[in-house]
Each structure stands twice: as C-alpha cells, then as structure tokens.
Amino acid sequence: MVNVIIEVSKYLMxxxxxxxxYLNFSYFRYREEWGQKRVCRRQNVAMFxxxxxxxxxxxxxxxxxxxxxxxxxxxxxxxxxIGLYQxxxxxxxxxxxxxxxxxxCVSWIMMTRLSLDKALRQFVIVALAAxxxxxxxxxxxxxxxxxxxxxxxxxxxxxxxxIVWMVGNNSYGAQLSVSMGGFSLQPSExxxxxxxxxxxxxxxxxxxxxxxxVTTVMAAAHVLVLVLSxxxxxxxxxFVTYLSMLFVATGxxxxxxxxSLGGCGxxxxxxxxxxxxxxxVAAWRNPWADIDNxxxxxxxxxxxxxxxxxxxxxxxxxxxxxxxxxxxxxxFAAISEELGGIFAVCVLLICLGCFLQFMMVAVxxxxxxYKLIAFGLGMEYIIQxxxxxxxxIKFIPSTGVTLPLISYGGSSALSTFIMFGVVQGLYxxxxxxxxxxxxxxx
Amino acid sequence: MKKARPDAQPxxxxxxxxxxxxxxxxxxxxxxxxxxxxxxxxxxxxxYNARLDRFADRIVRGELxxxxxxxxxxxxxxxxxxxxxxxxxxxxxxxxxxxxxxGKTGLESLANFYLLTSHINLAERTFNELSNVKNIGDNVxxxxxxxxxxxxxxxxxxxxxxxxxxxxDTGKVLAVVSKPGFDPNTLDSxxxxxxxxxNTNAQLLNRAFQGLYPPGSTFKIIIMLEYIRENPDTWRxxxxxxxxxxxxxxxxxxxxxxxxxxxxxxxxxxANSCNGAFAALGLQMSPGGVHDLAEQLLFNGxxxxxxxxxxxSFTMNEGADTWEILQTSIGQGNTQMTPVHNAMLTAxxxxxxxxxxxxxxxxxxxxxxxxxxRFLPEAYGNLLTAAEADTLAELMRRVVTEGTGSAxxxxxxxxxxxxxxxxxEYGRETHAWFTGFAPAEDPQIxxxxxxxxxxxxxxxAAPVARSIFDTYFAR
Ligand SMILES: [Zn+2]
Numbered sequence: 001m002v003n004v005i006i007e008v009s010k011y012l013m014x015x016x017x018x019x020x021x022y023l024n025f026s027y028f029r030y031r032e033e034w035g036q037k038r039v040c041r042r043q044n045v046a047m048f049x050x051x052x053x054x055x056x057x058x059x060x061x062x063x064x065x066x067x068x069x070x071x072x073x074x075x076x077x078x079x080x081x082i083g084l085y086q087x088x089x090x091x092x093x094x095x096x097x098x099x100x101x102x103x104x105c106v107s108w109i110m111m112t113r114l115s116l117d118k119a120l121r122q123f124v125i126v127a128l129a130a131x132x133x134x135x136x137x138x139x140x141x142x143x144x145x146x147x148x149x150x151x152x153x154x155x156x157x158x159x160x161x162x163i164v165w166m167v168g169n170n171s172y173g174a175q176l177s178v179s180m181g182g183f184s185l186q187p188s189e190x191x192x193x194x195x196x197x198x199x200x201x202x203x204x205x206x207x208x209x210x211x212x213x214v215t216t217v218m219a220a221a222h223v224l225v226l227v228l229s230x231x232x233x234x235x236x237x238x239f240v241t242y243l244s245m246l247f248v249a250t251g252x253x254x255x256x257x258x259x260s261l262g263g264c265g266x267x268x269x270x271x272x273x274x275x276x277x278x279x280x281v282a283a284w285r286n287p288w289a290d291i292d293n294x295x296x297x298x299x300x301x302x303x304x305x306x307x308x309x310x311x312x313x314x315x316x317x318x319x320x321x322x323x324x325x326x327x328x329x330x331x332f333a334a335i336s337e338e339l340g341g342i343f344a345v346c347v348l349l350i351c352l353g354c355f356l357q358f359m360m361v362a363v364x365x366x367x368x369x370y371k372l373i374a375f376g377l378g379m380e381y382i383i384q385x386x387x388x389x390x391x392x393i394k395f396i397p398s399t400g401v402t403l404p405l406i407s408y409g410g411s412s413a414l415s416t417f418i419m420f421g422v423v424q425g426l427y428x429x430x431x432x433x434x435x436x437x438x439x440x441x442x
Numbered sequence: 443m444k445k446a447r448p449d450a451q452p453x454x455x456x457x458x459x460x461x462x463x464x465x466x467x468x469x470x471x472x473x474x475x476x477x478x479x480x481x482x483x484x485x486x487x488x489x490y491n492a493r494l495d496r497f498a499d500r501i502v503r504g505e506l507x508x509x510x511x512x513x514x515x516x517x518x519x520x521x522x523x524x525x526x527x528x529x530x531x532x533x534x535x536x537x538x539x540x541x542x543x544x545g546k547t548g549l550e551s552l553a554n555f556y557l558l559t560s561h562i563n564l565a566e567r568t569f570n571e572l573s574n575v576k577n578i579g580d581n582v583x584x585x586x587x588x589x590x591x592x593x594x595x596x597x598x599x600x601x602x603x604x605x606x607x608x609x610x611d612t613g614k615v616l617a618v619v620s621k622p623g624f625d626p627n628t629l630d631s632x633x634x635x636x637x638x639x640x641n642t643n644a645q646l647l648n649r650a651f652q653g654l655y656p657p658g659s660t661f662k663i664i665i666m667l668e669y670i671r672e673n674p675d676t677w678r679x680x681x682x683x684x685x686x687x688x689x690x691x692x693x694x695x696x697x698x699x700x701x702x703x704x705x706x707x708x709x710x711x712x713a714n715s716c717n718g719a720f721a722a723l724g725l726q727m728s729p730g731g732v733h734d735l736a737e738q739l740l741f742n743g744x745x746x747x748x749x750x751x752x753x754x755s756f757t758m759n760e761g762a763d764t765w766e767i768l769q770t771s772i773g774q775g776n777t778q779m780t781p782v783h784n785a786m787l788t789a790x791x792x793x794x795x796x797x798x799x800x801x802x803x804x805x806x807x808x809x810x811x812x813x814x815x816r817f818l819p820e821a822y823g824n825l826l827t828a829a830e831a832d833t834l835a836e837l838m839r840r841v842v843t844e845g846t847g848s849a850x851x852x853x854x855x856x857x858x859x860x861x862x863x864x865x866x867e868y869g870r871e872t873h874a875w876f877t878g879f880a881p882a883e884d885p886q887i888x889x890x891x892x893x894x895x896x897x898x899x900x901x902x903a904a905p906v907a908r909s910i911f912d913t914y915f916a917r
Contacts, residue, residue: 310479
C-alpha cells in the first residue's frame, strides 16, 4: 500500500514542482505589482504542498516521530522567513525569497532521506545563517563605506586562502577546509564574496590600464592559490567571474578574448602539470574503463540518474547512498534518481531563475559598484551550479564543488545566504530610491 | 554619489553574459534529456549497477526465448514464494544464455534490465502493487535458433571446441556453442567444482567469444587480401612449386603431413592450403602492411560485441625476422584469434565487405506478448571493398570445389569457406578450423567451427559445419 502512495505522490511532487517552476518564469510577464504578488502566493502554495507530500512519504517510510517534528520546525521556519522578510523589507523581490525557500525544501527532503542527523544539523545551520544574514539588506542601505576598502577585501581573502592551502584538511585530494574547535570551515566560500567586492571596488574607482593590471594580478593570485590547494572548481569560478566582471566594467573585447585564451592555455598547462587534473579528465572521458576506482563515483551517479529516469524511483526506492559524497557534490544525482529527471530539471531552472533575478538587479542598479556586485555574485552562483550539475551528469569533468543551498555543508549555506542577502539589499535600495524619486517628483 | 552617470555599455555586457549562461544551461539540460531518453537504458544495464537487483524485489524475472519462441530460461515461483531460474535445455545454451545466480553472464546479464522491467498494463500493475503481488517482467526474444544450436552441439559431440553461427547480412547470432559446457540448472551444487583450481576443463569459459586460438590456415584469407592489395594487377601470376617442404635458409616450413602439392598458382595454393606457397608469399610482403591490415580487421582492438569476449592479437610488425614472417604467414607464430572474430571476418566477406554488428537480442515483449522494443541490424562499417570481398568469396568457393573443403561439397547448396589446422604445441594434434558461408552466391548463413586438438580442419571441422548447413538448408 505504501508503495502505491509513494508512486502516486511521486507524480504529484513532480507536478507541483513543475507548476512552481512555470510560475517562476510567468512572473516576468507581469508588470503590475498585484500580478507579481499573486504569482508569488501561488508559488508558496505549490511549495508547501510539495513539501508536505514529501514529508508524508518520509514519515511513512521512516516511521520516526522526529521526522514529523522536523517537518513542523521547517514549516515554522519557512513561514517566518517568508512572512518576516516581507514585513521588515517592504520593497524586496519576493520571488528570490521564494526560490531560496524552494531550494531549501528540496535540500531538506533529500538530506532527511539520506541521513536525518545530517538534515537536522543542516537545518540548524541554515536557520542561524538566515538569522545572521537577516540584517544584510539593512546594512547595505546605510554603509556606503563598503566601496572604500578594496585592499581589505583582497588581502583578507588571499590570506584566508593561503591559510587553507598551508594547513587545510585534505578531502578527496584537495585542501578545502580548516578545522576550528570541532567546526570545519571552508573559507573559499566566503572569499568568493570578498573577491567580488574587491573587484567591484577597484573597477568602480577606475578602469584605466593600471587599475586593471593591478586587479588582474590580485585575481590571478587568488586563482593560483586555489589551484595549488587543488580546489579546481573554486579556481574556475574565481577565474570566470573575474573575466566577466572585467568585461562588464570595461566593455573591452580584447580583455575578454585574451583572458579566455589565457584560461584555455592555463587549462592545458594544468592538464600537463597535475596528475589529479588528468585523473578527472580521464574519469570523465571514459569512466567505464576504470569503473572500480577513478570512474566509480561518476558511473554510480549515471546509474542513479539513468535508473531513476524522467519520473524517478520515488523516495526511499533508489540507492543514492551508493554514490560517494552524495550529500555534497553529487546531491543532484540523488534528486534525479528518487524524485525524477523532470524534477531535477525544475531544480536547475529554479537556479537559473535566481541567476536571472541577480542579473535583473544588476541591470537596474545605477552605480557601477552595485552593478558589479550583483553581477559578480550572480556569476559565481550560476557557474557553481553549472560545474556541480555538469560534473554529476558527465557533461563536463567533475570539479568537486557543491550545489548552493541544496548540498550539505554549513559554509556553503552561510555564504549563499550572504550572497542572496546582498542582492536582496541592492534590490531594496533601488526600489526605495525610486520611491523617493517619485515622491520628490510629485 | 549613488546616482552615477547612466551608461548603457555595462548593461549590454550583462545581457551578453545572461544569454550566454542561458545558452549553456539549455545545452546542459538538452544533454541531460538526451541521456535520460536515449542513453540511460544502455548505461544502467551494467553488472556494477546494484540498483537492478532491487528491481527483483518487485518484479518476477522475465523469460528468455529462442527466435521461434521456445523458452530458454524462465522463473518458477514455488508455493512458498521462492523463485527458481529454470533452463529447459540444460547445458545446450549454457554460454549464450548464461546464468543469473553467481553473478550474471551471457544474455542473462545482457538483457537483465529488460527482464526486470514490467510493461504489463497499468491497471494490472496497480492492482498487483495494491495486493503486494510481484509484477511479471518482460520477455526477451533472442536471435538464438534451437535447431542450429542442437545440430552444432551434436556435431561437436564430446570434443572440446566452439561454434559460432550468424547471419552475414543482419549480424544476428544464431548459435553459440562452447564445449565442454555446464548445466546452469545445477550451477549451485556444481559451482565449487567448476571454479576449483584443480579443474582444467574451463567449462565456464565461453570459448566461442573468449577462447584464443592460433588461426592456422584460416589466416591465409588475410595474407591473401594483403597480397592482392599490394599486387592488384599481377597477383594471379604468382606460381609456386611445392615438394612438401619449403626451405628458407636455416628454416623449414612443411605442408600438412608433408604433402607435396606440386605446381601451384595462387588460387590453387589457397584452395589446397599450401603452406610453402604462403610462406614464400609472406616474404614478398611488407610485415608492417600485414600488421596494418590485421588491425583494420579488428586484431588488437575492440570488437562490436555486447557479450564478454577476448581481444584477438597480432604482433608481427615492420622489422620482423624471417622465421616470424614465415610462421605468421601460415597463421602460426604469435597470432591469436577468437572464433567469433573469425566468424565476423567471414561474415564481412559474405556481405560484400560490410560487417554487420553481431547481436543476440531480437526484441522485448511484455508478458502479454505485446512488442515493447525491437532491435534492428546495424552496420559496423566496411572492413574491405566489395570487389575484394567478391574475389575472396570466389577463392573460398574454390577451397570447397577443388581443395581442402571437400567435406562441405554438396549439390544441395554451395558453400564457400576456408579450413585451417593450427599447431599449438610441438608433438600434439592440431586445432581444426573451418570458417565459411552458404549459399556462395547469396550468403544467408556463416558458420565458424574450431575443434581443439582434433586433426585437420578439412577432416574434422568441416564436417561439423556440414551438419549445421544441412540442418539450415533442410527447412
Ligand atoms: Zn604445399
């Protein structure tokens, strides 16, 4: 009987997810505020229904009261987050808040399915992150000094990366994190943000050749330290983000082309120089040749995705735990296996929707400083999504980065919350400005 | 300060990247969809995918059927719900069908995904789910032919060896015989003895796909082709006087049992399998050229096969010494080949140079007999030109009409083929080979036979092929 409920609920969840995703894009059709608000309310309904169905299954299958309590805690959190944000920040982009909540729902569902303990820990971290980052829009509105301290961002960020490189814990051959009093921190997640602030402040001051040269040297230093730490995914994110910010600031095609060529050259060099790069590329090109070792993770991921098909196996019907580090780098495979390929594509589209929101904010901001921040953070976010999902489905070689807001991990959750908070702050700033302007006109 | 100069350029750049990212994501989602729709099934049907075993909790494994619908493997469910895999033909299909209880081999492995997927109608499926009854998995109709398999197995008898029968124009594999075999019904109780270190019979090995044998005189087909390619206009002018022993410096190559063939042109030398003539021929050719041709003909490489197989090997190359050239030219030396590979080369010759990918799964049906999926013939590519294929076919026909292949000479149908007697250890009887097809003018069936340590190809292997041809053309 439970099998039938799982089977039916599987399709129901896909349907609700598809409706939510559709609303996400239909949002752009509405110019008037009431239309947008109606879309957002419908999204909330779809999300809470999907969340409920998923936890009903999780509860039926696990028969653990903690799951039910956990569900209630999540509902309280989501309700409070959505509600309070609206009350305190009148002019926010609700759709971005909704998307964050939806991605968090997907994350909690998969984490609960994989390991309730980890899910609980992740929930606590997310709740704290939400609380801390709550004030960011408020700060953004008042602290214009943020644009005056480029070298603080640069050297603080670089110092963090160097520390990780020197004393970092080794996980899967890369130095990613440092341990402090029982907590493991992944500084590169936060350096991503300081890096964007650094580049934005520099280019806000000037885009003359000297500034560009100095900024490029600092950016290259970041990338180099990450490569030395064997954190290729982050190195790639930093590199592409810098290049695109440079292009937005200067509009100079020469910089973009030279940078792209330089990046290709560096990739070839890295391929020749580092064994672990060659290993990853070999595992990507033909994982079946070494299915027991190097190809194991990616082939297990493909088995999961392929076996799940378009509609998924249903929660608890697959074997996502067969994939090494499934809750981090390969969570997308677990989603695809149990919730279905359609559901997974919806998750991707929601991520893309977040990116579009970031870009809309970037386009609307007047000051180049703000523009670059919104754009840079958006690029970092979407490149990370691309690298992790592309790696999981064997579209590109795996680079070992996580899926923001969905993968297990505190640093990533907190830094993503900061990113979204900053962009939310920019949006609110802009809207408040517009209102002031309209009032003074009237 | 907040209201800086309005500037359209950064926004253009931002839009540029927005479209770029959207495009990249469209490609990625497209790839993901392509994988799910078209690649997924092939990928997940892998013995490393533990997920398929879980399917068995909810699905009764489907049946494997012969090409005319006879049951080759089925699952019986007892009163108490225990399931048992039954193989009605016992050891007859042991290597082609394989087994599913000690790991999976053969078609049991190849078709695992289909056997564990149910396509019975939705209402019945839902009803079964509700009442906690397992659904019936799909049936897989193979290309295997019971009569040909039986004929091949009977003809081989108790001798060790292998037979492959296939259709040259489709690639359908009609029979796979490997002796000695085993009975998959009693695999559980026989298992320890079968894998014991004292067991030298290697019953579990599929000799047809995995057995490596020196090709002997069947390799003269390839030497012949290389000679024709190197001397397209003059190859028919080659002559050789055979006194049974061919001496080249300190080395001697003898014809089978030291028979003297007398004056031979190249067609006769091929038909009579004159070792001396081919050894002399080999010395006139470039060893590197033979190496390249062998690799074009899939030596040292992957074969387009879905069942487990061994790679054939060919090592002679530019700079080889005289002895190696002499040996390699008559199919001895280091050259090693599987029977299925030999069958594939013969099939390409019979099919105008085009190799069709060999396949064993014809179609998938649900338990009610409705077709779910059908597999169509697929070309692998041209191994040789149509003209070369015609020439070789004509030469192989003469092997039967005038040479060593007299055992398959009959008025009922016309066979073209090549025999081989491969030495593998000094002082022991040769492995007997025959590979050929019929009818010579319009080939419908390819038969490749190897009988281990049994004598000459013409006397031992060709008669096995004869009884398979007889069975095929009797209907
Ligand atoms: Zn001779």
